[in-house]
Amino acid sequence: MGHGELGAQGVEGGRALAESLDRRVFDDVAWRRSDEELLQQALGYLVKKKSAADALHAHGITADVDTVAAWRAKVRTPGPEEQQRLQQVFKDLRRRNIAPYLTRVLNADGGTRIEIHPVDQESVEARHRRDLRVRWKNIWRWNAIIAAWARQDSLEMEHLWQGLMSEMESDHRSYYFVRHIGILG
Known part of the structure; x- marks a missing residue:
């Protein structure tokens, strides 16, 4: 008999552990932030990182770092789909960059x-x-x-x-x- 066939509710342990690591890294103050503030956090991070251009292109965002800076300065606004992809780029890049520190801790x-x-x-x-x-x-x-x-x-x-x-x-x-x-x- 497989998991949940009798009504038990849960997720795979590896997934739950990944979610706990995500909470530790990303949700420290997320409960206090609006979507706009979270987007500004992501854009601020991407503007500062040298590897951001490659990460943006890997996620299908053709904008260059100058465009990201314009979004950050609120001169331009990314569309809703781009905003979601920007959040994903931020999280992927942040995971990669924080991994050595998190491992040490x-x-x-x-x-x-x-x-x-x-x-x-x-x-x-x-x-x-x-x-x-x-x-x-x-x-x-x-x-x-x-x-x-x-x-x-x-x-x-x-x-x-x-x-x-x-x-x-x-x-x-x-x-x-x-x-x-x-x-x-």
Whole structure:
């Protein structure tokens, strides 16, 4: 029987870990910002980075750095579709640029602990529910995880997650799908 066939709600662990890393990097103050402020943040970042032109072209944005500067100065306005692609370029470039720093921080002092919340079984019939609890695990080496996250390689993230879970002493397969992963520290 596959995941969710009995009503359990959750996502793949690798995806949940990638989402937690995204929250750590991008959502520090996003809850306080409007779409316009987020766009200005992205444009400000892209104007400052030498690799922005290549990143823009890789995402199909033909604008050069001068056009991006004009958007930043509000002389011109990118269309709604371009705004979404600019946000994606910003996030891709930021992931790539912050990866070495994030790896150092998470590897420091013997690694970083994560909190693993199991799938939500509220919709599962009582007779099929499993006794799953929140688990904690220390990840000693984040290098491969951060590299896969920076590349947005979901298959590799899932492979790495399953490897981490196989190190747990019991019931590790019950945590291949999770509700949430928190990064502590």
